[in-house]
Amino acid sequence: SHHPGRIIAILVDLQSEVSEFHARISAYYHDLQAGQKQIVAEVIVLETGRMGADHLSGAALPLLLPDLPVFFWCTVALTLIHSQVKTLLRYSDRLILNSAEDDYSTRELCKSLDAILQWRRQCHVSDLNWSRLTMWREAIAQLFDKVQYNRFLSLLYEIEISYSDDQLSSQVLLLAGWLSSRLHNVSALPRGSDDTTVFFGHRSKQTAIKIRRKKMQQVDGIYKVKLIAEENEKAVIFTVTARQNGGLESVIQIGSTFYPATFMHSLPMSEAQCLCNELDFMEQDEVYLQACQNVIEYLHEN
Template structure:
């Protein structure tokens, strides 16, 4: 048996059921990233107030013939007023000299005051905006936290990681010398997400982040005379020099057996030679079709594979990095600007 620890992983949840759910996920994280896991269950409205803790060992066999690897897991439950002292309990349990990752797995990001010292002690804080109950409002509020704690806390978003294949496909549309000029002529972006499934909320947040990414990378700015972008389905108006760009993030009803996986992106360029670049998820969860239509030329279409990114894989990938993701921060700030009242 080999005891192994490369980092401290603090997981924050807000009810007992979420604590049980995360236990299975932690086992999978430990296979790739041996760690001391500290699962904090903070039941804010529970009574009577109190604090309890227990420790256990989690052991795995990485591969046939290799030694059994065991990691420590500490389970802490704080109820009511006891939450105020969480930092005094959690910080001493962090392994000295090793990176600390805080995984916020509690929906809307609204940390209690006692979590602030833990946030500042973390190498990186992982959130998942897919769990935000009101993506438009919650992303704007989260952007405020990121801005407020800049220089002290490094944030990352698992939902941003889920968008990586889509961002790569969009970028590939403009990789060539022939298509790159169309970026400076974009006038309309349409992002559609499925509206009648458990994945609809996830995709709403993704559509906003994708829009924010495009706008921030291309130097677009929210137009002051924009239509009411705070309402779901209403377009956002942006400007780049003297050019206006319209972005729509809209729900779409889809007839598919793969609930929550219907999404499409279309980018339209104006000028003397108008063009449209589009991506649409296929009937299965693992494929997408890209299409390029340039005036006066036959359309070009191809089918590409989309590799699904499960939660544990996203966490393991984020643990590999310690630095800031400035591209994400700028995309998030753009979402906040686009959805701000009066924008």
Template sequence: MIVDLPSTTTSQVNKQLVELRESGGAVALGRVLTLVIVTGDGTEVETAIQAANEASREHPCRVIMVASGARQAAPRLDAQIRVGGDAGASEVIVLRLYGPLAGEGAGSVVPLLLPDAPVVVWWPTDAPDVPAEDPIGALAHRRITDSAAEVEPIRALRKRVGSYVEGDTDLAWTRLTSWRAVLASALDLPPYEEVTSATVTGASDSPSTHLLASWLATNLDVPVRREHSAGQGILSAVLERPSGAVELHRPDGKVGLLTQPGQPERRVALQRREVRDCLTEELRRLDPDEIYEATLHGLDKIADDAAEPEVSR
């Protein structure tokens, strides 16, 4: 069910939510958190809502989409409420703010937050320079950005280093979960030798490649080089050991080939993760991600092969 409320107020939105609850049953109860999505009033609105709906099947929540429109327009708040099949396992409130209201998203969000429930804020594309100091970000227990979706991904990642506050995370980091798991498990197999150095290769505009290199440098305390390649995302990771290298290579963006001395070659699933899967993973935790923090601050430890210029997208 979709209910449109043009030129409305937050009190009218709340009233409509109560009416829907009374007429349709407890559709607004049993939510574990409030997920606030902040974006512009463009095509990314529906894409973000779809990802949130998929994530809500594991984490039933109230989703509040704050879409800022033209600031030159007359002040107006248009709202839309989605429940039932149009909202996954959540209830979705879409707020479109125009004119002076476009800069007052926090004031529109506060009356709609679930009482006594954690708040998570997600910026699918352009995040503020300091998410924790953003008016909406200041309301949140967790703040999710995605440097890979920014116009200049590597520059956006560097901003996260200086702006980090407990509760911040980045989907560029979440995309590394499978890579980290495979590499860690490979080191648990014989010959149990220490890694002496490592090389991570990936696209020049891939923040995940930078983060994987930093994670290895931080946790193994060895020199790590970051090299550039054509294509998208991470191509390979090579861990040097005295008896031979551990190599994890993903040529097609789907299946990884793991090779190491004394072990048969293994094919492992390394499909590029969808945003909905990364968002679902991040909603599983509300505590600070200490490993992500250490990895962010370890970016300066990696040697970056600058043979190819950074590509903006």
């Protein structure tokens, strides 16, 4: 990372009965001129067993550096309900999660998102899974940047998200939650689902989005988003598609006329890159939290 700081990694072996903490300390530096070295990061690794999990805060809090922001990277969101984790979070400025790493049941996802929304009052919240959706969100928003296309926002009557996976992922739900929170005028579609289609929506705002699953070779996750409107009996279709070589392609069709495609070139970010990017932000991401709220409402109703 380009941010100097102290990194405290806590490893709890739930298969071990050990209660003591074992610590390892490392320092990383950059070479400067004239043989000088500048330390850019200290890494402290704390290891313990299941019995030591009840003393996490006592081991970690004395190691925090005063007057520096504290980022809490929680690799499993469901651990937020642990009392020691709650104590650590009270001393944190930002909570960083990666909801893509969790193999959720619907019930567990509700619990996890509820915990995230509860902690918004204590600290700011980030989700690396949400960060990976940035390119999709930007590409969709840019479709309506031009004045001549902006009017179609109020005419949308169908939105379709297509993805390739064995099950409905948290990333697909987050994108649907974001769309439903930004596009308040989308007409309600029939509720219900089958093996390949889910209708995302909540009755309170009368919005719904169609989510289609189609398993494809060499394709994982979201691969297409389609927004459909109608004007003067002409179909207006905005389509964003993932390209095989990386990046996204956006196409606009009005009636039988196709307009030149636009491209957004970007390679998928690694988890380390996403994490480093989150260290640049200190403000609360209210758009992400609203997307989470919409997902919770959908899951509770279905």
